[in-house]
Amino acid sequence: xxxFVQDVALDGESVxxxxxxxxxxxxxxxxxxxxxxxxxxxxxxxxLPGLVNGHTHAAMTLFRGFGDDLPLMEWLEHRIWPVEAKxxxxxxxxxxxxxxxxxxxxxxxxxxxxxxxxAAVARAVEDAGLRATVALPLIDGLDEQRAAxxxxxxxxxxxxxxxxxxxVGASLGPHAIYTVSEDSLRxxxxxxxxxxxxxxxxxxETEDEVQxxxxxxxxxxxxxxxxxxxxxxRTVLAHGVWLDDDELALVGERGATVVTNPxxxxxxxxxxxxxxxxxxEHGVAVGLGTDGAASNNSLDLFQDVxxxxxxxxxxxxxxxxxxxxxxxxxxTGRRAPALGESxxxxxxxxxxxxxxxxxxPELVPGELTANLVYAASGAVVDTTVVAGRVLMRGGVxxxxxxxxxxxxxxxxxxxxx
Amino acid sequence: xxxFVQDVALDGESVxxxxxxxxxxxxxxxxxxxxxxxxxxxxxxxxLPGLVNGHTHAAMTLFRGFGDDLPLMEWLEHRIWPVEAKxxxxxxxxxxxxxxxxxxxxxxxxxxxxxxxxAAVARAVEDAGLRATVALPLIDGLDEQRAAxxxxxxxxxxxxxxxxxxxVGASLGPHAIYTVSEDSLRxxxxxxxxxxxxxxxxxxETEDEVQxxxxxxxxxxxxxxxxxxxxxxRTVLAHGVWLDDDELALVGERGATVVTNPxxxxxxxxxxxxxxxxxxEHGVAVGLGTDGAASNNSLDLFQDVxxxxxxxxxxxxxxxxxxxxxxxxxxTGRRAPALGESxxxxxxxxxxxxxxxxxxPELVPGELTANLVYAASGAVVDTTVVAGRVLMRGGVxxxxxxxxxxxxxxxxxxxxx
Numbered sequence: 001x002x003x004f005v006q007d008v009a010l011d012g013e014s015v016x017x018x019x020x021x022x023x024x025x026x027x028x029x030x031x032x033x034x035x036x037x038x039x040x041x042x043x044x045x046x047x048l049p050g051l052v053n054g055h056t057h058a059a060m061t062l063f064r065g066f067g068d069d070l071p072l073m074e075w076l077e078h079r080i081w082p083v084e085a086k087x088x089x090x091x092x093x094x095x096x097x098x099x100x101x102x103x104x105x106x107x108x109x110x111x112x113x114x115x116x117x118x119a120a121v122a123r124a125v126e127d128a129g130l131r132a133t134v135a136l137p138l139i140d141g142l143d144e145q146r147a148a149x150x151x152x153x154x155x156x157x158x159x160x161x162x163x164x165x166x167x168v169g170a171s172l173g174p175h176a177i178y179t180v181s182e183d184s185l186r187x188x189x190x191x192x193x194x195x196x197x198x199x200x201x202x203x204x205e206t207e208d209e210v211q212x213x214x215x216x217x218x219x220x221x222x223x224x225x226x227x228x229x230x231x232x233x234r235t236v237l238a239h240g241v242w243l244d245d246d247e248l249a250l251v252g253e254r255g256a257t258v259v260t261n262p263x264x265x266x267x268x269x270x271x272x273x274x275x276x277x278x279x280x281e282h283g284v285a286v287g288l289g290t291d292g293a294a295s296n297n298s299l300d301l302f303q304d305v306x307x308x309x310x311x312x313x314x315x316x317x318x319x320x321x322x323x324x325x326x327x328x329x330x331x332t333g334r335r336a337p338a339l340g341e342s343x344x345x346x347x348x349x350x351x352x353x354x355x356x357x358x359x360x361p362e363l364v365p366g367e368l369t370a371n372l373v374y375a376a377s378g379a380v381v382d383t384t385v386v387a388g389r390v391l392m393r394g395g396v397x398x399x400x401x402x403x404x405x406x407x408x409x410x411x412x413x414x415x416x417x
Numbered sequence: 418x419x420x421f422v423q424d425v426a427l428d429g430e431s432v433x434x435x436x437x438x439x440x441x442x443x444x445x446x447x448x449x450x451x452x453x454x455x456x457x458x459x460x461x462x463x464x465l466p467g468l469v470n471g472h473t474h475a476a477m478t479l480f481r482g483f484g485d486d487l488p489l490m491e492w493l494e495h496r497i498w499p500v501e502a503k504x505x506x507x508x509x510x511x512x513x514x515x516x517x518x519x520x521x522x523x524x525x526x527x528x529x530x531x532x533x534x535x536a537a538v539a540r541a542v543e544d545a546g547l548r549a550t551v552a553l554p555l556i557d558g559l560d561e562q563r564a565a566x567x568x569x570x571x572x573x574x575x576x577x578x579x580x581x582x583x584x585v586g587a588s589l590g591p592h593a594i595y596t597v598s599e600d601s602l603r604x605x606x607x608x609x610x611x612x613x614x615x616x617x618x619x620x621x622e623t624e625d626e627v628q629x630x631x632x633x634x635x636x637x638x639x640x641x642x643x644x645x646x647x648x649x650x651r652t653v654l655a656h657g658v659w660l661d662d663d664e665l666a667l668v669g670e671r672g673a674t675v676v677t678n679p680x681x682x683x684x685x686x687x688x689x690x691x692x693x694x695x696x697x698e699h700g701v702a703v704g705l706g707t708d709g710a711a712s713n714n715s716l717d718l719f720q721d722v723x724x725x726x727x728x729x730x731x732x733x734x735x736x737x738x739x740x741x742x743x744x745x746x747x748x749t750g751r752r753a754p755a756l757g758e759s760x761x762x763x764x765x766x767x768x769x770x771x772x773x774x775x776x777x778p779e780l781v782p783g784e785l786t787a788n789l790v791y792a793a794s795g796a797v798v799d800t801t802v803v804a805g806r807v808l809m810r811g812g813v814x815x816x817x818x819x820x821x822x823x824x825x826x827x828x829x830x831x832x833x834x
Binding site: 061062063064065066068069070071072075098101102105263265266267268269270271293296297298299300303306307310311313314316317318319320321322323324359361362364365366367370371374375376377378379400403404407408411412416417 | 488492682685736779781784787788791795829834
């Protein structure tokens with residue numbers, strides 16, 4: 001399978017792009033198609049890296065708009081948990097497929113997921129053609145007996161998840177410090193080290209969570225995780241709103257990644273803003289996530305990158321903070337290599353990219369990067385290519401109608417819509 | 418000119434909608450087309466009110482992405498003012514037309530504008546088919562001689578502006594307390610009272626501005642404006658971030674409207690969030706604005722309404738604050754009748770409405786209003802109708818290519834792109 005994009009603009013210059021075996025084989029002015037290439041006309045379009053969603057619960061598209069605007073515990077206890085108890089692998093499959101449609105539509109090529117029935121998540125990702133690191137979620141409720149069973153089951157499930165296709169990576173997803181016991185977290189550290197796979201964990205989303213950790217373990221979250229061996233360069237901390245200066249220094253030293261979710265943080269009113277500038281001073285790798293559709297409620301990173309830049313400006317009392325170029329680097333994964341960056345369009349790199357028409361009313365006049373960050377929505381994306389496969393062309397995604405119908409059917413069965 | 422929309426969903430029920438002479442003539446289940454009606458198929462779509470942009474400088478689309486991420490004074494002195502000095506009426510016309518394309522594309526049917534060459538703005542609005550209240554901008558730099566000339570010229574210009582077509586209203590736009598003298602503000606109060614037209618003024622955008630007002634006039638902005646007779650039910654205050662409790666009570670008592678611009682406020686890092694809940698407690702009418710494209714940089718109110726709801730939740734430390742239904746009421750003008758609400762779809766009301774397909778991936782499953790506020794971008798809009806004229810159908814706006822080309826030409830001439 002080979003692909004050629006002709007006459008597309010890269011940094012203002014017309015180039016050709018050849019893809020072979022899912023990899024960029026040639027790129028530049030004067031590069032031409034080989035015989036047998038599928039050819040895409042790139043005239044009037046810009047060639048852009050795909051976006052990386054560093055934290056989501058994809059199948060929660062099923063719960064979009066379900067119980068918004070409620071206090072957190074009421075939302076969890078009366079809305080989310082009762083329906084999650086009824087979820088089948090099939091529901092998760094179609095919910096994840098719906099999320100994939102939305103992500104392909106809005107230019108995301110790779111995401112980090114944590115949700116029930118991870119084998120179904122992995123299958124959905126493969127079928128959709130995206131890339132994802134899928135976490136096996138772990139919650140033991142701090143209960144020793146439940147913890148032992150959970151770990152035994154997790155080993156088998158993880159073996160299976162590691163066998164999934166090329167575009168899916170396996171990882172462990174201990175939910176959070178307050179829902180996973182110390183023993184289980186130590187086990188996570190050992191198991192993921194042995195397998196060389198990532199850990200995804202919610203960390204320091206709310207101030208309350210930090211206080212609970214200090215009370216229970218005599219240390220703030222990053223120090224506690226480090227003590228258990230969980231803080232490594234394979235670790236992805238979701239949120240990190242309340243990480244203090246000492247913790248950021250430690251996270252930077254260990255090479256762990258923080259994924260900030262500004263929209264979810266505002267929607268759930270966690271009360272703080274991730275200290276981006278300070279984190280970067282300490283060398284912390286930072287990615288951007290949407291979080292699940294139940295707390296966002298969109299998976300469109302073009303909208304979230306604007307929230308990222310603007311909340312950082314407001315927090316810094318400085319309109320010059322988080323310029324568009326920096327925000328764009330974050331959303332394309334270039335500030336967090338461990339997430340699997342998509343930002344490098346070069347020979348030998350994975351053929352994950354977008355084509356965006358540059359003459360859309362919201363993209364003129366002015367500089368493209370600033371307009372992508374401040375003026376665009378995901379609707380600007382015309383073409384999404386992952387591993388050399390054209391997943392969307394002209395805004396059309398094959399099979400999207402079936403996916404939507406099946407996901408709505410699942411949501412109805414769960415009593416949501 | 419008569420129009421019929423068949424089989425469209427209104428609050429979940431299939432209805433017919435007939436338009437005659439720019440007004441809704443019939444609406445409900447069983448309503449049928451008359452012979453000669455232009456017929457739009459509404460199957461699979463929801464009928465929605467159009468959105469109201471309460472504060473913008475439309476022609477500043479010409480400066481989109483020009484000098485982002487700069488400190489305010491550097492941005493004004495080195496970027497905006499030098500190019501504004503070169504602006505012609507023709508530039509303003511095409512910049513406003515580009516803004517109209519973007520607004521039609523994203524479902525705005527009516528906007529409040531304040532910019533140089535207001536006659537060109539008015540002409541652009543008429544030609545685009547939207548509705549707007551256009552302000553004649555006033556700045557006298559607190560200079561008495563300049564003020565006298567300005568007022569004499571303004572009378573003539575205002576006469577002309579009042580003669581513009583049916584869909585444009587005239588108003589006066591004294592820029593702000595710190596740029597317009599006391600005498601001129603008194604004159605604005607008298608002149609607009611005599612003509613019965615609105616006043617648009619920037620007010621309490623930054624804390625600094627409040628301190629300057631207190632130092633110069635011994636009163637906070639709302640009290641100062643009230644003393645001069647400027648605070649009436651014809652007054653629209655843009656921003657209002659720093660209005661205190663006393664001022665909000667006064668604004669409510671006088672029946673003035675505040676237009677909040679959450680995206681612009683974050684982007685320019687004004688440091689505060691408009692006190693929506695408190696304003697409403699005092700009975701203040703509130704609308705939503707994008708501000709100009711130079712400080713947003715988008716005119717897509719679907720994105721801004723999410724910023725509105727989320728910043729209010731964060732500020733209130735309460736995820737239940739500003740629910741989706743309230744945010745939707747604000748963006749459709751139903752919390753600020755003086756802006757010319759678009760929210761009432763009923764017989765006898767202006768035929769301003771949108772058609773939105775309900776099966777888009779980002780709009781399923783869940784409740785439509787929540788999804789419109791939290792999950793949509795303006796790209797969900799398929800059809801925009803103003804005064805019974807179909808300005809967009811299937812995402813296509815007649816003449817948009819010419820508008821874009823002309824606006825880009827103006828921007829180039831000004832040295833922007």
